[in-house]
Amino acid sequence: MVATEYYVALSSILFAIGAVGVLTRRSAIMVFLSVELMLNAANLALVAFARQWSGAGSITALSGQTAVFIILALAAAEVAVGLGILVSIFRYRASTDVDALAEIRL
Amino acid sequence: MTFPGPDINWVAFTPPLVLLLTAALAVLFALYQESGRLTAQLSLLGLVVAALFNLHLFQVVRQTDAFTSFGLRYLADTPAIAFNFVILIGTVLAVLMSYHYLERADLDHPEYYPLILLSACGAMVMVAAGDLITLLLGLEIMSLAVYVLSAWRQGSRESEEAGMKYFLLGAFASAFLVYGIALLYGASGHFVYAEIAAVLRGDGFDQLLLATLGGMLVLAGLAFKAALAPFHQWAPDAYTGAPTPVTAFMSVVVKAAAIAALLRIFSSVFPDLSPLVGQVFAVLVALTLVLGNLAALFQRGVKRMLAYSAVAHAGYLGLAVLAAGTVGTRAAIWYLTAYTLMNVGAFAVLSLIADRNDRGDDLERFAGLGRMKPGLAAALTVFLLSLAGIPPLAGFTGKILVFQAALQAGYVALAIIGIVMSVVAVVYYFRVVAVMYFREPEYELPAISSWATSMAIVVTVAGTVLLGIFPGWWYGLLQAGRQLLAGM
Numbered sequence: 001m002v003a004t005e006y007y008v009a010l011s012s013i014l015f016a017i018g019a020v021g022v023l024t025r026r027s028a029i030m031v032f033l034s035v036e037l038m039l040n041a042a043n044l045a046l047v048a049f050a051r052q053w054s055g056a057g058s059i060t061a062l063s064g065q066t067a068v069f070i071i072l073a074l075a076a077a078e079v080a081v082g083l084g085i086l087v088s089i090f091r092y093r094a095s096t097d098v099d100a101l102a103e104i105r106l
Numbered sequence: 107m108t109f110p111g112p113d114i115n116w117v118a119f120t121p122p123l124v125l126l127l128t129a130a131l132a133v134l135f136a137l138y139q140e141s142g143r144l145t146a147q148l149s150l151l152g153l154v155v156a157a158l159f160n161l162h163l164f165q166v167v168r169q170t171d172a173f174t175s176f177g178l179r180y181l182a183d184t185p186a187i188a189f190n191f192v193i194l195i196g197t198v199l200a201v202l203m204s205y206h207y208l209e210r211a212d213l214d215h216p217e218y219y220p221l222i223l224l225s226a227c228g229a230m231v232m233v234a235a236g237d238l239i240t241l242l243l244g245l246e247i248m249s250l251a252v253y254v255l256s257a258w259r260q261g262s263r264e265s266e267e268a269g270m271k272y273f274l275l276g277a278f279a280s281a282f283l284v285y286g287i288a289l290l291y292g293a294s295g296h297f298v299y300a301e302i303a304a305v306l307r308g309d310g311f312d313q314l315l316l317a318t319l320g321g322m323l324v325l326a327g328l329a330f331k332a333a334l335a336p337f338h339q340w341a342p343d344a345y346t347g348a349p350t351p352v353t354a355f356m357s358v359v360v361k362a363a364a365i366a367a368l369l370r371i372f373s374s375v376f377p378d379l380s381p382l383v384g385q386v387f388a389v390l391v392a393l394t395l396v397l398g399n400l401a402a403l404f405q406r407g408v409k410r411m412l413a414y415s416a417v418a419h420a421g422y423l424g425l426a427v428l429a430a431g432t433v434g435t436r437a438a439i440w441y442l443t444a445y446t447l448m449n450v451g452a453f454a455v456l457s458l459i460a461d462r463n464d465r466g467d468d469l470e471r472f473a474g475l476g477r478m479k480p481g482l483a484a485a486l487t488v489f490l491l492s493l494a495g496i497p498p499l500a501g502f503t504g505k506i507l508v509f510q511a512a513l514q515a516g517y518v519a520l521a522i523i524g525i526v527m528s529v530v531a532v533v534y535y536f537r538v539v540a541v542m543y544f545r546e547p548e549y550e551l552p553a554i555s556s557w558a559t560s561m562a563i564v565v566t567v568a569g570t571v572l573l574g575i576f577p578g579w580w581y582g583l584l585q586a587g588r589q590l591l592a593g594m
Contacts, residue, residue: 077250
C-alpha cells in the first residue's frame with residue numbers, strides 16, 4: 001500500500017502548479033483551469049486522508065469522501081457562474097486576456 | 107454497518123430557509139416579468155418574514171438553550187442570531203436602495219433580487235456554520251451570487267471587470283480555503299470545529315505542523331472575503347465597479363459573514379494551533395489598518411474612498427476577532443451593526459448624487475451640496491462623522507468596544523495603531539464634509555427622487571444616532587442567551 005505521504009506530496013505539487021498557473025497565465029480561461037487544478041489537488045488530499053483515517057471508524061473516513069463530492073459540486077457551480085461572466089465580457093471585448101482588465105486602476 | 111439518522115432541527119435554520127424559498131419563488135416570477143418591481147416587493151416580504159422567524163428564534167434561545175442542527179454543524183446561538191439581524195438589515199437596505207436605482211441605471215432585471223436573497227442566505231449559513239464544510243458551502247452560496255451581482259452592469263467595462271476580477275481572485279481564495287480544510291481533516295480526522303479542537307487538545311497529538319499549515323490556509327481564504335490586507339486588492343476595484351447598492355451589500359453582508367466565520371474559528375480551532383496563526387493574523391490586521399486608511403487618504407473619487415474605508419473597517423473588526431471569545435464577539439457584532447447602518451447610508455446618499463452610470467463621484471461634485479440639498483448633505487455628514495468615530499454617534503461606541511476588546515486580549519500595540527489610524531481617517535472623512543459646506547457649487551446635480559432610497563437613508567440616520575445615544579440596549583441583548591461559538 002502506498003503511504004499517505006506520497007499522495008499528499010503529489011497533491012501539494014498539483015496545488016503549487018495550480019497556484020503558479022493562476023499567477024502567471026494571462027488568459028482568464030487558463031487562470032480558471034488552474035483554480036480547478038488547485039481544487040482537485042485538495043480533493044486528492046482529502047481522499048488520501050480519508051483512506052488514512054479508515055482505521056478510525058467508518059464515519060470519520062466517509063466524511064472525508066463526502067467532502068470530496070461536495071467540493072466537486074461547488075467547483076461545477078463555480079464553473080457555471082465564472083464562464084457566464086466570461087462569456088458576457090467576451091461578447092463585446094472579443095478577448096479573455098486578464099491583462100486587458102486594466103481599466104480599473106490598481 | 108449502521109449509520110445514525112440525520113439530526114435535523116428545522117427551527118434552527120428557518121431564517122435562511124425562508125430566504126431560500128422566497129428566492130426560488132421570485133426566480134419563478136421573474137420568468138414572466140420585465141421589471142423587477144414585483145420580485146423586489148416579494149423579496150422585502152421574504153426578508154420581513156425571515157426577520158420575524160429570527161426574532162422568534164432569538165426569544166427561544168434567550169429563554170431555553172441554543173439550537174444546534176446536523177450534529178454541531180449548524181449552530182443557532184446568540185451570536186449567529188445577532189449576525190442574522192445584521193445581515194437582514196443590510197439586505198433590506200440594499201433592496202430599498204436598488205428599487206429605483208436599477209430603473210434609473212437601466213439595469214432593472216427581476217433576477218437581481220433573488221440573487222441578493224440567495225447571497226444573504228449563504229451569509230446566514232456561514233454565520234451559523236459549526237464545521238468547515240458548512241462554512242465552505244455558505245461561503246460559496248454567498249459568493250457565487252455576489253460575483254454575478256458585481257458584474258451586473260452589462261456592457262460597462264468597469265462593472266464586468268470588477269465581476270471578473272472578484273470572481274477569479276475569489277475562486278483562487280476559496281481554493282486555498284478548500285486545501286486548508288483538507289489539511290485540517292488530514293491532521294485531525296474531523297470537520298466539526300468542536301471535534302477538531304478536541305483532537306488538537308488530546309494527548310499524543312503529533313500533527314501540529316500539518317494542522318497549523320491548514321489553519322493558515324483557511325485563514326488566508328477567509329481574510330480574502332473579509333478584505334484584510336494583503337488580500338484586499340480586489341476590494342477597491344470590485345466596490346468601485348459594482349452598482350452602488352451592490353457595493354453597499356458587499357461591503358456589509360459579505361464582510362459580516364467572513365468576520366463571523368473568523369470569530370468562530372478563532373474561538374475554537376485556532377487557539378490550539380501554533381501561536382504563529384494568531385501572530386500572522388495580528389500582522390494582517392495591522393497591515394489592513396495602515397494600508398486601508400492611508401490609501402483612502404489619497405483617493406479622488408468618493409466611492410473609491412469609501413471602498414478603502416471599508417477595507418480599513420475590516421481592520422477594526424479584526425481587532426475584535428483577535429479577542430474572540432465572548433467580549434470580542436460582542437464587540438465585533440456591535441461594531442458591525444453600527445458599520446452596516448452608517449456605511450449603507452453613505453452609499454445610499456452617493457447613489458442619489460452620482461450619474462446613472464455611477465460616474466461622477468468626484469469630490470468636486472459634492473461642492474456646495476450643503477446649500478443645494480441640505481437634507482442629503484446632513485445625512486451624509488452624520489454617516490461620515492460616525493465612520494470617523496466622532497461621539498455621540500454609533501461609530502464611536504463601536505470603536506471604543508473593539509479597542510477595549512483588543513486591549514483586554516493583550517494587543518496593546520495593535521490598539522494603538524488602530525487609534526492612530528482612526529485619527530488619520532478623520533482627515534479623509536472631514537474633507538468631504540468640508541467640501542459640502544464650504545465650497546461653491548460647481549455642478550448641476552441630477553434631480554433624483556426615490557422614496558425607497560430616502561427611506562433607507564432615514565432609517566440609517568435614525569439608527570446611527572439612536573445606537574450611538576443608547577448603546578446599552580443592543581449590547582444587553584447580545585449578552586443574553588448562550589454563546590456556543592464552537593459548540594463547546
